[in-house]
Amino acid sequence: MTGRFKYSEGREADSEAKVKALEDLLITKGVIGTTSVDQALSYFETEMGPFNGAKIVARAWVDPGFKQRLLSDTAAAIAELDFPPGMAGAEGEHLKIVENTPAVHNLIVCTLCSCYPWPTLGLPPYWYKDPTFRARAVREPRAVLAEFGVKLEESIEIRVWDSSAQIRWFVLPERPAGTEALSEVELAALVTPEAMMGVAQVSA
Amino acid sequence: MKLQHMLGGIENLGPVWLEPRPFVEQWETRIFGIHVAMMALSTHLSSALPGYDMASVPTTFKHEWTWGHLRTGAEAMNPFDYFKFRYYEKWLGGISSFFIEQGYITEAELTELTERYLKGSPPTRPQKDLPAVDAQIIKYLREGDSPARPAPQPPAFALGDRVVIKDVHPAAHTRLPGYLRGKQGVIDHVYDGSYAYFFSTGPDGIGAPMPVYVVKFTPEELWGSMSEPNNVIFADLFEAYLQPAEAAAESAARSAA
Numbered sequence: 001m002t003g004r005f006k007y008s009e010g011r012e013a014d015s016e017a018k019v020k021a022l023e024d025l026l027i028t029k030g031v032i033g034t035t036s037v038d039q040a041l042s043y044f045e046t047e048m049g050p051f052n053g054a055k056i057v058a059r060a061w062v063d064p065g066f067k068q069r070l071l072s073d074t075a076a077a078i079a080e081l082d083f084p085p086g087m088a089g090a091e092g093e094h095l096k097i098v099e100n101t102p103a104v105h106n107l108i109v110c111t112l113c114s115c116y117p118w119p120t121l122g123l124p125p126y127w128y129k130d131p132t133f134r135a136r137a138v139r140e141p142r143a144v145l146a147e148f149g150v151k152l153e154e155s156i157e158i159r160v161w162d163s164s165a166q167i168r169w170f171v172l173p174e175r176p177a178g179t180e181a182l183s184e185v186e187l188a189a190l191v192t193p194e195a196m197m198g199v200a201q202v203s204a
Numbered sequence: 205m206k207l208q209h210m211l212g213g214i215e216n217l218g219p220v221w222l223e224p225r226p227f228v229e230q231w232e233t234r235i236f237g238i239h240v241a242m243m244a245l246s247t248h249l250s251s252a253l254p255g256y257d258m259a260s261v262p263t264t265f266k267h268e269w270t271w272g273h274l275r276t277g278a279e280a281m282n283p284f285d286y287f288k289f290r291y292y293e294k295w296l297g298g299i300s301s302f303f304i305e306q307g308y309i310t311e312a313e314l315t316e317l318t319e320r321y322l323k324g325s326p327p328t329r330p331q332k333d334l335p336a337v338d339a340q341i342i343k344y345l346r347e348g349d350s351p352a353r354p355a356p357q358p359p360a361f362a363l364g365d366r367v368v369i370k371d372v373h374p375a376a377h378t379r380l381p382g383y384l385r386g387k388q389g390v391i392d393h394v395y396d397g398s399y400a401y402f403f404s405t406g407p408d409g410i411g412a413p414m415p416v417y418v419v420k421f422t423p424e425e426l427w428g429s430m431s432e433p434n435n436v437i438f439a440d441l442f443e444a445y446l447q448p449a450e451a452a453a454e455s456a457a458r459s460a461a
Contacts, residue, residue: 004284013322015296016231021317022300023234024330025309030264031245033334037237040244040341048345086346090243093350111212111381113275114291123236126223129291133221135214138383139423142432147220158435162212164379165416165440166351166399194224 047084048092049122053170054191055081056097056120058184061175070097070172078120091168092119098161099172100198105156106171107145107198109137110163117168121193128197138162148199170196176204205374207283210382213427232292239295242269244344245337248402252349261340267306270349272403274298276377351400351413359415360443365391367419368452370445375408380445387425388449392438393418401442409444416442 008014026032056078060067070077074095078087086092095117098106110116111134116124127133127148136144141158145151152158161169173195179187182204194200227233246269250258277298278286286294303309321327361367371385372378379401395416404411419441423431 004282005288007288010322012229012231014318015293016229017321018300018314018318019231019234019238019296020321020327021314022296022303022309023238024317024328025313026238026303027330027332029308030262030332030334031303031308032238032241032263032265033332033337034329036241036334036338036341037234039338040237040240040345041233043342043345088350089346089348090240090344091348093348094352111383112209112379113271113278123226125226126228126291127221130221130223131211131287132217132219135211135217136220138212138381138437139215139427139430140432141435144220148222154433156434158432160435160437162381162437162439164381165442166401167395167416167440 044118044122048086048089048119050120050191050193050196051188052083052087052122053117053120053193053196054188055083055184057172057191057196058188060172061187062184067099067172071099083119087119090118091115092117094167095120096167096169097172098159098169100174100201102174103156104159105145105150105152105198106159106161107137107141108161108163108169108171109134111135111138112164115163115168117170120170121196125193127194127199145199148194150199150201171198172196173198173200173202176202179204206279208279208281208286209374209378209380212381212383227292228290229292232290235292235296235299238299239269239274240345241337241341242299243271244341246270249344249349252351252400252402253347260336262334262336263340264308268402269302270402272377272401272405273302276403277302279377349402351402353398353400353413355396355398355415356413359394359417361391361394361415361417361446361448363391363394366449367391367417367446368449369419369441370447372409372445373407375405377403377405378408379405379410379442380408381439383426384419384421384439384441384445387421388452389419389421389425389439391417392420399442410442414443416440417446419446 060070074097114124114129141160190202195202245263245265248268249256304311368388369384398413399416400413401410418438421437423435
């Protein structure tokens with residue numbers, strides 16, 4: 001049993017060699033091509049990432065009509081914006097956004113795995129995949145948020161969303177005070193993936 | 205019964221790992237990319253989406269590979285290992301085993317090549333251009349594989365209905381978070397139409413299209429006196445996991461009698 005709690009000495013080197021060997025073999029056997037993995041990765045670097053979600057949030061902050069449409073039909077509102085094709089693609093087929101207000105704070109979790117809205121947020125950060133976060137977020141969300149540095153008054157209701165079926169949730173954070181003079185692009189630069197999953201607030 | 209199905213609510217795990225990066229080692233990106241390729245080449249796409257012809261994609265991959273398949277592997281792990289290993293270490297283990305078990309590669313050749321790399325052999329990436337495979341990967345990422353379907357029957361529950369979450373039999377894979385079993389909630393939203401899950405969970409009950417709901421739970425219902433003040437928990441749940449609160453109460457009364 002003790003070996004179960006130890007890591008092998010070459011933990012990362014072993015995995016690195018193994019994944020390299022696996023990819024080689026899959027190419028040799030005709031499962032994928034030489035550039036297939038690079039192709040998949042570049043999509044997330046250039047087209048689908050948290051930069052998309054940040055643009056959506058910034059637009060909602062400056063355009064109340066858009067914000068209303070975003071809250072009532074997230075996909076249709078996103079389709080109004082000038083994004084590359086694919087905002088309703090893999091892991092974005094059914095998106096829903098929930099709004100933080102002075103009285104309500106939303107937190108997204110996936111206790112069974114790591115469901116995450118790829119087109120708007122890209123790939124999930126490690127904290128989101130952490131079994132400890134997933135275990136605790138549903139029972140003690142306020143304590144978990146405090147660990148992330150978000151200290152909420154008890155009067156603020158916390159709504160926790162467990163993504164256990166086919167909808168991918170994200171959060172419309174509150175616009176920080178004192179940002180009236182900022183442009184939409186400057187506002188988008190303030191928005192983090194953490195803010196869009198509810199473990200951070202946006203600060204100017 | 206699997207610990208992985210019961211994560212929500214486990215105590216004494218210590219602080220959350222606050223790491224904001226999606227990948228902490230460069231090698232992790234490669235196994236993620238392999239998984240995306242498998243999703244994009246999965247044979248289920250031919251039936252999941254109209255106008256899809258996977259047979260014409262020039263790959264030797266001839267299996268279904270969906271989230272359900274990947275998750276079933278993670279849920280089949282020793283629960284201590286599940287906590288011990290990082291996310292993509294689990295993926296690397298599960299996906300390698302899948303390719304070995306299904307006969308795409310042998311364990312011996314994977315071990316042999318891995319050891320060669322560990323001994324410092326220069327990379328020997330084979331050159332094989334498969335532009336149609338690469339194009340299919342982008343097509344899958346752009347189009348996705350929506351499980352939404354027209355409703356086969358009207359939803360059994362309506363907004364505001366009180367429901368009790370079923371305690372279905374344990375299975376290899378589930379989308380019912382364990383901490384909700386036997387708990388009472390209220391239907392907060394009824395999604396339009398129905399949703400398939402591209403992996404039958406057998407006795408657990410999902411796979412074929414069925415209505416999906418947002419069910420709202422109070423922390424007092426879930427955690428009693430341990431609950432934190434002023435929060436509410438919402439979960440997306442397939443209809444197979446729900447029963448009317450009245451029926452659950454009657455059945456409890458019958459078994460008590």
